[in-house]
Amino acid sequence: MLSQAEENYLKEIYALEEETMQLVSTNALAEKMRTKASSATDMLQKLAQKALVDYTKYRGARLSSKGKSKAITIVRKHRLWETFLVEKLGFNWDEVHDIAEQLEHIQSQSLTDKLDAFLEYPSFDPHGHPIPNVNGKIVASDSILLSELNVDEEGILVAVKDSSDGFLKYLSKINMTIGDHIKVLDIEAFDNSVTIENNTTRLSISGNVAKNLYIKRL
Amino acid sequence: MLSQAEENYLKEIYALEEETMQLVSTNALAEKMRTKASSATDMLQKLAQKALVDYTKYRGARLSSKGKSKAITIVRKHRLWETFLVEKLGFNWDEVHDIAEQLEHIQSQSLTDKLDAFLEYPSFDPHGHPIPNVNGKIVASDSILLSELNVDEEGILVAVKDSSDGFLKYLSKINMTIGDHIKVLDIEAFDNSVTIENNTTRLSISGNVAKNLYIKRL
DNA sequence: AAATATATTTAGTCTTATCTAAATTTGCTG
DNA sequence: CAGCAAATTTAGATAAGACTAAATATATTT
Numbered sequence: 029m030l031s032q033a034e035e036n037y038l039k040e041i042y043a044l045e046e047e048t049m050q051l052v053s054t055n056a057l058a059e060k061m062r063t064k065a066s067s068a069t070d071m072l073q074k075l076a077q078k079a080l081v082d083y084t085k086y087r088g089a090r091l092s093s094k095g096k097s098k099a100i101t102i103v104r105k106h107r108l109w110e111t112f113l114v115e116k117l118g119f120n121w122d123e124v125h126d127i128a129e130q131l132e133h134i135q136s137q138s139l140t141d142k143l144d145a146f147l148e149y150p151s152f153d154p155h156g157h158p159i160p161n162v163n164g165k166i167v168a169s170d171s172i173l174l175s176e177l178n179v180d181e182e183g184i185l186v187a188v189k190d191s192s193d194g195f196l197k198y199l200s201k202i203n204m205t206i207g208d209h210i211k212v213l214d215i216e217a218f219d220n221s222v223t224i225e226n227n228t229t230r231l232s233i234s235g236n237v238a239k240n241l242y243i244k245r246l
Numbered sequence: 247m248l249s250q251a252e253e254n255y256l257k258e259i260y261a262l263e264e265e266t267m268q269l270v271s272t273n274a275l276a277e278k279m280r281t282k283a284s285s286a287t288d289m290l291q292k293l294a295q296k297a298l299v300d301y302t303k304y305r306g307a308r309l310s311s312k313g314k315s316k317a318i319t320i321v322r323k324h325r326l327w328e329t330f331l332v333e334k335l336g337f338n339w340d341e342v343h344d345i346a347e348q349l350e351h352i353q354s355q356s357l358t359d360k361l362d363a364f365l366e367y368p369s370f371d372p373h374g375h376p377i378p379n380v381n382g383k384i385v386a387s388d389s390i391l392l393s394e395l396n397v398d399e400e401g402i403l404v405a406v407k408d409s410s411d412g413f414l415k416y417l418s419k420i421n422m423t424i425g426d427h428i429k430v431l432d433i434e435a436f437d438n439s440v441t442i443e444n445n446t447t448r449l450s451i452s453g454n455v456a457k458n459l460y461i462k463r464l
Numbered sequence: 465a466a467a468t469a470t471a472t473t474t475a476g477t478c479t480t481a482t483c484t485a486a487a488t489t490t491g492c493t494g
Numbered sequence: 495c496a497g498c499a500a501a502t503t504t505a506g507a508t509a510a511g512a513c514t515a516a517a518t519a520t521a522t523t524t
Contacts, residue, residue, distance in 0.1 A: 033481060054502055067482055069503055074480090086489055086502055117360040127354045134348045142335040251511060272472055285512055287473055292510090304472055304519055 032133045035102050037061065037071045038080060039132075041091055042099035051088030097164055101140075104160040106132040107153035108143050114154040115147060121154040122196035155196075156187025156206050156242060172245065174210065174222065175238035182211040183243035190240040202231060210243060250351045253320050255279065255289045256298060257350075259309055260317035269306030315382055319358075322378040324350035325371035326361050332372040333365060339372040340414035373414075374405025374424050374460060390463065392428065392440065393456035400429035401461035408458040420449055428461060 030038070040060045044052045058068035076083035080095035091099060109131040113124040141162060144150075150159055151167055158167045171186045185208045188195065199205065204226055213230065214223040220235025248256070258278045262270045276286035294301035298313035309317060327349040331342040359380060362368075368377055369385055376385045389404045403426045406413065417423065422444055431448065432441040438453025 031480075055500090063481090064483065065502065066484080066504080070481075073503095113357070117357070117364055119356075119360065123356075127352065127357050130352045130354075131349075134345065136345045136348075138337075138341075139331070139335070139345050142337065146335055249510075273470095281511090282513065283472060284474080284514080288511070291473095 029135070030098065033071070034075065034078075034080075035098070035133055037068075037075065038091070038095055038099045039102045039106075041075075041081060041089065042096065042103065045090060051090055053088045057089075100160045100164040100166070102132050104164070105134070105140055107157055107159040108140065108147060108150070110153045110155070111147050111150050111159070112143060115150075120200075122193050122200065124154065125191055125193065152187070154206075155191045156185075157191075169242070170244060171242040173239055174212075174224075174233075174241040174243045175220065175235060177212045177222075177243060177245075179212050179215055181245065182209065183245045184208070185210055185241055186244045187242035188240060189242060195237075195240060198237070202233070203227075203229065209246075247353070248316065251289070252293065252296075252298075253316070253351055255286075255293065256309070256313055256317040257320045257324075259293075259299060259307065260314065260321065263308060269308055271306045275307075318378045318382040318384070320350050322382070323352070323358055325375055325377040326358065326365060326368070328371045328373070329365050329368050329377070330361060333368075338418075340411050340418065342372065343409055343411065370405070372424075373409045374403075375409075387460070388462060389460040391457055392430075392442075392451075392459040392461045393438065393453060395430045395440075395461060395463075397430050397433055399463065400427065401463045402426070403428055403459055404462045405460040406458060407460060413455075413458060416455070420451070421447065427464075 037057070040057060041052050044056055044060065048056075054065050054068045054072065057072070058065045061068065072081060072083045072089050075081045075095065076089070079092055080098060081089040082092055083089040106128045109128040110121075110124045113119040113127060114121055119127075144162065149161070153159055158169065160166045169187075173189070174183075174185075177183065185204065185206055187206065188199070208226050211225045212222060213225055216222075220238070221232055222235070222238045223230065223232045255275070258275060259270050262274055262278065266274075272283050272286045272290065275290070276283045279286065290299060290301045290307050293299040293313065294307070297310055298316060299307045300310055301307040324346045327346040328339075328342045331337040331345060332339055337345075362380065367379070371377055376387065378384045387405075391407070392401075392403075395401065403422065403424055405424065406417070426444050429443045430440060431443055434440075438456070439450055440453070440456045441448065441450045
C-alpha cells in the first residue's frame with residue numbers, strides 16, 4: 029500500500045516523463061511538488077527502494093513498469109472522479125481539480141470500476157484528457173498544441189493542457205470551451221500571440237495560452 | 247483543517263458519547279480506535295487544545311459544541327457516501343463501510359451538499375442510520391433494540407447497530423434485511439437468545455445479535 | 465483507611481515526510 | 495582541463511501520530 033505522498037510523487041513523475049520524454053530531474057520534480065530538492069531526493073530513494081522508479085544518483089529517475097502502472101491507476105481515478113463531479117453532480121470544469129486530487133487516493137479497485145461503469149466508460153474527462161481504461165490503456169491522441177498551427181489552419185479544441193482553476197476560468201471568460209471550432213487568422217512573430225476565430229468571434233490569445241490548448245486539425 | 251486522525255477520533259468520541267451518554271474514557275476510546283491508551287491521551291490533549299473536546303485529566307472527555315459539529319459533519323459524509331455506493335454504484339450494504347471510511351475525509355462542503363442533492367436528500371443510509379442534514383440536524387429515532395422486545399411483541403427492522411462486514415454478511419445469510427417484519431416468539435432466559443418469526447420464517451438468534459438490531463414497534 | 469488493582473498520563477523512541485545547511489557531484493566556460 | 499556555478503545528495507532537525515515502559519492517579523477491596 030502506497031502513502032498519499034508516494035502516490036502524488038508517482039503521478040507527478042509520470043506527468044513529467046510524458047511531458048519531457050526524458051529522465052525526471054530532482055529539481056523539476058521538487059518544483060512540481062512545491063517542495064525542496066532534498067525532499068524529492070528522499071522520496072526518489074524510497075520509491076527506488078520499492079522498485080517503483082529506476083533512479084540513478086545525480087542523473088534522474090524514470091518510472092519502472094510497476095511504478096507506471098500505479099501512476100496510471102491514479103490518473104484513471106482522478107479523471108473518472110472529475111467526470112463524475114461534472115457529469116453527475118453538476119460542478120463546473122474549473123471546480124473539480126482539487127476535489128479529484130483527494131478522491132484519486134481512495135483505495136478500492138471495485139469502487140473505481142463501478143464508478144467507471146456508472147459513468148458508462150467515458151474516454152475523456154471534462155478537460156479533454158483521455159481516461160485510462162481498466163487495463164491502463166490510454167487512447168492515443170492525434171491532437172497538437174494550438175501554438176503549433178499555422179495561419180489559416182483550423183481545428184477543434186479537444187483538450188486543455190493546463191487544468192488549473194485560473195486557466196479554465198480565463199477560458200470561460202473568453203467563452204471558449206472543449207469542442208469549439210477554431211481557425212488561426214494571424215500569428216504575431218514578436219510575442220507569439222495568436223489571433224483566432226472561434227465560433228465566428230474573433231479574438232487574440234497570448235502565446236502561452238496557445239501552448240495550453242490541444243487542437244485536432246480539421 | 248483537521249487531520250484524518252483527528253477526524254477519526256472525533257467521530258469515535260461522538261459515537262461513544264451517544265452510546266454511553268457519559269464522559270468518554272481514554273481506555274474506551276483507545277479500544278475503539280484499536281490503539282493504545284497513551285495514544286488516546288495524546289490525541290485528547292491535542293483535541294482539547296484545539297477546543298474540540300472538553301477534557302479533564304484522568305476523568306474523561308466530551309465533545310465541545312465545535313467538536314460535535316465537526317463530528318456530525320463526518321458522520322453525514324460517511325452516510326451519504328454509503329448511500330451513494332449502494333444506491334448509485336450497486337454495492338451491497340456489507341461492502342461499503344471501509345470505502346466510506348475513506349470518503350468521509352474528503353474536504354469540500356460543496357461536494358457534500360451536491361452529493362446530498364444528487365441522492366435526493368436521503369434521511370437514512372443503507373444500514374438504517376439517520377443522515378444528518380446540511381445543518382447537522384438528525385431525525386430522532388423511536389426505535390429500540392430487538393433485545394428489548396418482549397415475547398409476542400412485533401416490529402419492523404429499521405437499522406443495524408453493528409455495521410461491520412461480518413455482521414451484515416450474517417444477516418444476509420439468515421435472509422434478514424432492513425424493513426423485515428419481526429415477531430418475538432420466545433426468549434431463552436439462560437442465554438438471552440431469541441426465537442423470532444421473520445417474514446413467516448422461524449429462526450433463533452443469539453442475544454448478542456438481538457442487541458444489534460433496531461426495531462420499530464408496531 | 466491501607467493495600468492492591470486498574471486506569472491514565474508521562475517520558476522517551478520510532479517512522480514518515482518535510483525542512484535547512486553543508487557537502488558533493490556534474491556540467492559549463494574559458 | 496581547471497575552476498566555478500548549478501544541481502543534487504547527505505546530515506541533522508522538526509512535527510504528527512503511533513508505541514513501550516515507567517510513573518502517577520483513581521477505584522476497589524478488605
